[in-house]
Amino acid sequence: MTPPVAVLIGPPGAGKSAVGPPLAARLGVAFRETDADVGTAAGKPVSDIFIDDGESAFRELERAAAAEALREHSGVLALGSGAVLDAGVQRLLQGLPVVYLAADFGTIARRIGLDRPRVVVPGNPRGRLRAMLDERRPLYERLAAVTVETDDLDPDELAAEITARLTQDLQ
DSSP: OOOOSEEEEOOTTSSHHHHHHHHHHHHTSOEEEHHHHHHHHHTSOHHHHHHHHOHHHHHHHHHHHHHHHHHHOOSEEEOOTTGGGSHHHHHHHTTSOEEEEEOOHHHHHHHHTTTSOOTTSOSSHHHHHHHHHHHHHHHHHHHOSEEEEOTTOOHHHHHHHHHHHHHHHTO
16 A cells, blocks of 8 residues: 555644645545544544543554554544654654644643643643653654644645645655
8 A cells, every 4th residue: 555645743732633634635635533543443532542441541542543544544644642652653654754743832732722621631731731742742853754833824824835845855
């Protein structure tokens, strides 16, 4: 099977779910999200998996969904934000057109809404989010072929920029 034409990585709230569909439309390919795959495989929402079954069960489902999608999907693929923590997923990403959607703390905090429960930031939301960003940012940066700042752009503008960058940077 042909590898993905773009793999979107980044923290929650960076814009993977929002930019994926317009990017796929611009590139004339299908869009797939591994978080949706995880929910389908478990038969319940991702937030319920995390709460009911625990983080380790969620991470195993996330790893399996990412590995399967990276092998099977030839369009635009949005990986769950924690999928990059797995060494096997990191190996599968090598040589692929990986796009890191970067955003600053304030943008992410606003987009995910720290005043409501969200699976990826349980407990102390601000502290957990900061720790998550500090832990994952170096991985996102290392794995990315292209990095795009998402703070001030809407999904269509991001899709246009990513399309241009993929064409320019990956040829």
